[in-house]
Amino acid sequence: MGFKNHSPGMLKEMFPGRLISLRGDVGWPAWSPDLSPCDFFLWGYLKKKVFKHRPRSLEDLKERIRHSAIPPEITRRVMKNFRERLQQCVANDGRHMSDMIFKTH
Secondary structure (H helix, E strand, O other): OOOOOOOHHHHHHHOOOOOEOOOOOEOOOOOOHHHOHHHHHHHHHHHHHHOOOOOOOHHHHHHHHHOOOOOHHHHHHHHHHHHHHHHHHHHOOOOOOOOOOOOOO
């Protein structure tokens, strides 16, 4: 049974007190991968660095990962940006942020 064609009112009736959505009984949880430095920066940075030249073997891949250090200045900028993101989240009372700050480089 798909819920695509059901109205929010019908879903509220079917799941009283348990519908999680913007218009549901339970507010959508305030969680955003845009706030986590690993999600908004680290994985993309490492992937770009590790795969700049295609690894030829599993051992080559592991070696590239081991030697993909993040320069301290970039780490400082990422953490400064992270604090700004958290402050903006608090200022918005945890709601969605319209213009996210992306200043990692």
